[in-house]
Amino acid sequence: MKNSNVKKTKTLFQSLSFVVVTITLGVYSCRETEPEPLTATLPDLFAQKLEDTLQNRGVGYAFTIYEGTELKADGSGGFQSRMADPEGQKDFTPDTKLHIASMTKTITAMAFLKAASQKGLKTSDLIAPYLPTSWKLGAGIDKITFGDLLTHKSGIRGLGGSCLNGAYGENIYAGLKSLMALGVTSRGNYCYQNANFGLFRILIPRILGYAFTGNDATDDAQTQQRYLAFLQQEIFEKVGIQNAIASFPANNPTYTYNFPLTADQRGWNPGGFGLVLGAYGMYLTATEAGKIYASALSSGTNEVLTPALADSLIVKNLGCYKATSNLGTMVYHDGWWYEVLTPAGRGLRTIWVKFPNNLTCVLFVNALQYKNSSLIFPFNDGNIVGFVYNAYAKALQARGARVSAESVALSIEHPEPH
Structure with missing residues (x-):
């Protein structure tokens, strides 16, 4: 979800209405890893594939992976604020609140x-x-x-x-x-x-x-x-979330940054959104967001939505999108927000994804990369949807699934950042 107060040009994605993203398995990992034992669970492997790229890159991030309504794996790294910020260095964790941007639409x-x-x-x-x-x-x-x-x-x-x-x-x-x-x-x-x-x-x-x-x-x-x-x-109380807010917790902001980060870079605080709630504006942790989307959309549960309402939301694409491949259909909504007062605005990227086998993943990242006149997700050529899907496909492959070692085509109808 982008803040387009003064944005005058389309991103490199926005001129497209339909694309097929070809994701080459095994390309984006930033380091060598030992082969995982076959006893590792799919959520654990999924988490490791996300970590392979996210960790040690200077970006604050957190993700959670739910199977049904049960948290099976999570991960985090980087900082919600850095040494150059007034609050000093604070770790980014799965319990760090961040503006979820257009994930609010769902x-x-x-x-x-x-x-x-x-x-x-x-x-x-x-x-x-x-x-x-x-x-x-x-x-x-x-x-x-x-x-x-x-x-x-x-x-x-x-x-x-x-x-x-x-x-x-x-x-x-x-x-x-x-x-x-x-x-x-x-x-x-x-x-x-x-x-x-x-x-x-x-x-x-x-x-x-x-x-x-x-x-x-x-x-x-x-x-x-x-x-x-x-x-x-x-919604929130159904999964045990109290006092939902439309701004950062008092005196504890999660800042956003330009990627790549420098030691002296100060973060930007997105602020509050009470006046514009509906399309964006909620602040949640990755753990809280995972609870909401997993509980609402997992088959056979009704903590947030009855199965009939959940089916209606997914089938009719109400506040969500679909991306398809030979591994099945995943349902998602991404989000973004950024500062527009500098040539390379500091920003964030968020996404929830529901996979066919009742897995739900939420990912938060508190940095954007300025590239080709656009502000994009720092990794995977700017494609956060493909990034999460790639990690999932590699996890399936590590579990012995028949996934092409060359590529898996993912069709995304509306690939522009939302």
């Missing part, structure tokens, strides 16, 4: 499905009756459905009329109001926009019974509070 999709189930709504229902009555609705807004928002097919293209992701100012209450007044002309066409999910910060409280007052300041504050309270009650 949580918003979960929240809508739960609220809709409680109130008898469907993804095919129109959003207009649930928008503030004081808002002016432009042409085409009356045709948008909840499902359109959840799949980025609403026709919203931002105040600039382009398909570059909208700026922070478009996701505050006044910005969403302006977008609805602008109207849409291309409903049904995919266009990735944060506002599609930012609107749920307002829609979910209304679905649950909030009566708009017509006072923008009041309605803004109330919908923020009610949206976050619903997430806390219906």
Whole structure:
């Protein structure tokens, strides 16, 4: 999920709508490793393949791997803050909170499905009756459905009329109001926009019974509070997470950096996101995030979503994407955020991935690399989806699975950073 306040050009990915990424197994490891014993579990091997590249590179990172709803492996390294930062050097661990960026979109999709189930709504229902009555609705807004928002097919293209992701100012209450007044002309066409999910910060409280007052300041504050309270009650508490937040813990920020890191480089604090929750903004640890996505989407569980709602989310691509190969289909949502005030902005990259065999992986990295006019994941040519998949495929191979020693093709429909 990128912060595009002043970003004017597309990344090298954004000009593509569909690509096939060919991942060569055994290429990205940064050091020789001893062959793993065949008694090692798939999660342990998966973790080792991730560590082979991530460790000792100066980047702060953490990952967790769940089988069903049980944590099977985790790993971390680097620092959440460094010697040059005011807080001094602090280790990055699986319990370090980081802005999860657009991984939040999947949580918003979960929240809508739960609220809709409680109130008898469907993804095919129109959003207009649930928008503030004081808002002016432009042409085409009356045709948008909840499902359109959840799949980025609403026709919203931002105040600039382009398909570059909208700026922070478009996701505050006044910005969403302006977008609805602008109207849409291309409903049904995919266009990735944060506002599609930012609107749920307002829609979910209304679905649950909030009566708009017509006072923008009041309605803004109330919908923020009610949206976050619903997430806390219906999602976070179901897996034992208390006091979910939309900013770093007080006096304990996780900074982000440029890659490669230098000894004197100071980090950037992304700050708080209470005003724009919905599309991005939640702060979680890798352990907490793993609990949420594993519990919500693992077969046979219903801590967060019933199996029927989980199937609906995955089948309809609500707040998630799919990538396919001859190893099966994986479901995921990645995220990113970066500082735009320097030529090579300091940033972060996050992802959750659900694999076919009931494995769920979450990975956080607190650095981005500036390359070819783009800010990208520091490894695997910038492709975080392929990076996690590559580690998984190599783990299967180490367990004796019939995985090509040359390559495994991974098809990604929307490969741009989200």
